[in-house]
Amino acid sequence: MTTAIEFHAGRIPDHPAIVCAGRRLSYARLYREACRIAHGLRAEGLGTRARVAYLGQESVHYYEAFFGCALSGTVLVPINWRLTPVEVEHILRDSGSELLFVDRALLRTAGKVAAASPQLRTVVVLDGTAGGRDEDAEQGFGGVQDFGAWKAAQPEGAPETVTGSEDPIVQLYTSGTTGLPKGVVLAQRSLFKIRDALAEEGLDWIDWRPGDVSLIGIPGFHVGGIWWAMQGFSAGVTNVAMPRFDSRRAVGLIRDLGVTTACMVPSMLRLLLGEPAGGPDAFRALRKIVYGGSPISETLLAECLEVFGCEMAQIYGLTETGNTAVCLPPADHVPGNPRMRAAGRPYPGVQLKIIDSGGAPVPTGTVGEVCLNSPANMLEYWRRPEATAETLVDGWIHTGDAGYLDADGYLFIQDRIKDLIIVTGENIYPAEIENVLVKHPAVADAAVVGVPDDRFGEAVHAFVALRPGAQAGPRDMLEFLRDRIASFKIPSRFEFVDRVPRNPSGKILRRELRDRHWRGRDRRVN
Template sequence: MYLTQGLQRALQQTPDSVVTICGARRRTFSEFGQRVARLAGALQQLGMVPGDRVSTLALNSDRYIECMMATWWGGGALNPVNIRWAVPEIVYSLDDCDTGILFVDDHFLPLVPGIRASARRAPVVIYIGEGQAPQGMLDQEQLIAASAAVADAGRGGEDLACIMYTGGTTGFPKGVMQSHLNLWSACIQRMAEYPQGSENRDLFVMPLFHIAGLARVVSGFIAGGSFVVLPTFDPAQVLATIERERITDAILVPTMIQALLEHPNFAEHDLSSLQRLTYGASPTAGEIVERVLAALPDLKLSHSYGLTEACPIVSTNPPENHSAAARASGLSRSVGRGGLGVNVKIVDPQGQEVPRGTVGEIIVRGPNIMQGYWNKPQETAKALRDGWLWTGDGAYMDDQGYLYIVDRLKDMIVSGGENVYSAEVENVIARHPAVLMCAVIGVPHEQWGESVHAVVVQKPGFTLTLDEVRNHCRDAIANYKCPKSVEFRDTLPLSSAGKILKRELRTPYWENKHRSVN
């Protein structure tokens, strides 16, 4: 139960098989393993000791995957950086868990001076781009060439493998601590239901800082398959890559699927190699499922529900539940049943299981559930109770155990597959000198599922515009968290305790919807 085991197995059994394809670069397991062992040695020489955190701020690449595996091989723990964050958010995550080494590619070089200037502990920066390392940075290729290969540190089980920062309802990100056992179990559980082998050729376009991308890497190494890596999502490039590289498997969020279907050259590409497509990270509209299966009738389509704290899978709705009959019956709208090794219950606020068909909160138990939140004992105690993870998601379960999500109990917006926590955005807006009060909610959006909407009460004598609010937010948070729309009001609805009644703000936007998330 250690995350380098799959690489060890492939080095023994299939050393000459290709593991990574990134542009013109193709590396066999043997080549990849040597690079990983040497890079791990370099990290140790730079001071990385067991459990030390190492971050990567980069677009997807074969080098990113090398950094991940080298960190584990050398005994460290990952702290992947959200590539859509602003500098203050990046620095918070580095400072919070005392990260000492940061890998950076060409795309994010402009952020390095700001990170170095404001981080409590300026990290050692290693360049993993396509050119020469800028002055003051180490070069990954030079480190690999100059370092001796080291033996696998062999960390596993309950040893810390990863800290993944997710938005916090307090306005600050929370570091989800995942052990080797958590991640390994989650992948094995998934693979037991949906077999994955060395013949798989997996498309990596989901960002690797996301749990969906990271877990896909782990399961890929366990299976011994090949990774075809794209730096970011581009519909034309994805379609061409599926055809050229004969991709068999992919995971996409609904907005990506929609972009592929709507691309003008979609019908011109041979996508017959694609056997399995998993969609997740945000719910999808039924018409997208209909369109995908109309275009690719032999495709095995499945929908997964999960969260970072579960590494990530809680439940999956399998391909057989996407048949014409299942779509007509509404079964395809379910997020499936609890996976192998995962216990799922729907409970009331006291933790008592509610009758089937009754809405309550989803709680989950299994070996895939996180260790807790880094340095946040109160948040951990709230989320983990008696061995169960309280997800904050509202749902009901039918008589066959299928889950149907109907609302989000925690104050979170999912926009294009990205989690946006209202409190974080509200804290930024409230710092504007013209703002008296504000509330942030999610409203339906045709393309992104939900979009960020701010309701603002201005101080007397001040006048704000949407652009002014957005520009103010951009300096502190990622663009996807900034409000797409702003409503100005004289007052906000308040409870008798003075709490803003967000449900009243949300109702006009969701009253004609069959559920309160999109």
């Protein structure tokens, strides 16, 4: 990935590379700042494959840090800025991050967990001069440095290249079935192998043209966001980001900057369509929207095609597959086409199979577990060899999704074998929430499932069984969860029950809890 911005820095030095929150960096400036960061990381004593955490909203600094880490051979660990201190602490400790880039607004969060991360030697505060010093927030750290001053002290010029396509470049944390997020380690190849396969086959499923302006709708701590951004940087186009997604602001950026291509999740598309300032005139420059992260309804898709008036391509994959492995090309986005319900078909070089519970392939049209073998597959779950062996088997990622293939090789997703809930493209595992709920003194047992929601795709629904004689309501549960898990994971609905149904071995019977909410729908994803 580093060779791409070096190439564009020489070819189109003054062309805007990244625009965010009123700041704009050219390719030459982005490369120069990334080189300084690489030198700075080495000066801090960080060797190849050392972990560097980033806790902050989208900004030009995020991409400077990403490429700086890549140039130095270190691995960037982006952290969802909406997580609670407890969740941030787990990621810092588990990753072994030795340096942290942090927004000044989030410095207090980081300070609360510093003591539990003894390997964290250096903290570099982003935009430190803008907000002034906050000495109370800096307590607990061995040393806090201002990002601008720290960079300025480093030499210019490219450091010696120390990485290749198989070397790790980013470590993204996903929620786990055990309740503890796992670090998915992706190699540099994960960010360009699909692009190269499309180019070699001459396919325009996801393509780039001179003059393209790309909107990065998905945040950089998500695999979809970093993958999409890297496609744009590799192509040498202008990339537009927002500190956080805001549909009104997004409409303005699309209109005023002439955005031609964008990547978003379905819930973002729905919000765009609801904006008063939206409409064909605002979206006239758009030529293609790539969407994924959660299933999309046929009604929403038809409305998108009508209002946006551009090509659309659906992508399907996991963090573990390096993001997209399957695509529904623009040519299949025709109202009334039954393939509009499909996730798509594999990219060139990607293998897909459907297996039964015993691991044997099933016939066409038969539902089973979706397995993917992609050249972009993850290297491993960080320090989780058993979990890696369970998910990555002989080169195949076992997705936990249930689906089938039609006679033409198109994948249709029907349900989830795993208990994953997807809310606005964010992966949420019930166990993570249940493990916190049962710590409430009034709660005897709890179960969490995903139920259909017209706005967000799914909603988190909690079933709570109270202890004998205990009294508590939804407000008590909300108050208890507020500082313990991220806000997007907090259930929007609480249902108090006498008991949580379990099988003889003690496993929660989630399907029994989910079924009545999904009754009448022909698939168990929304």
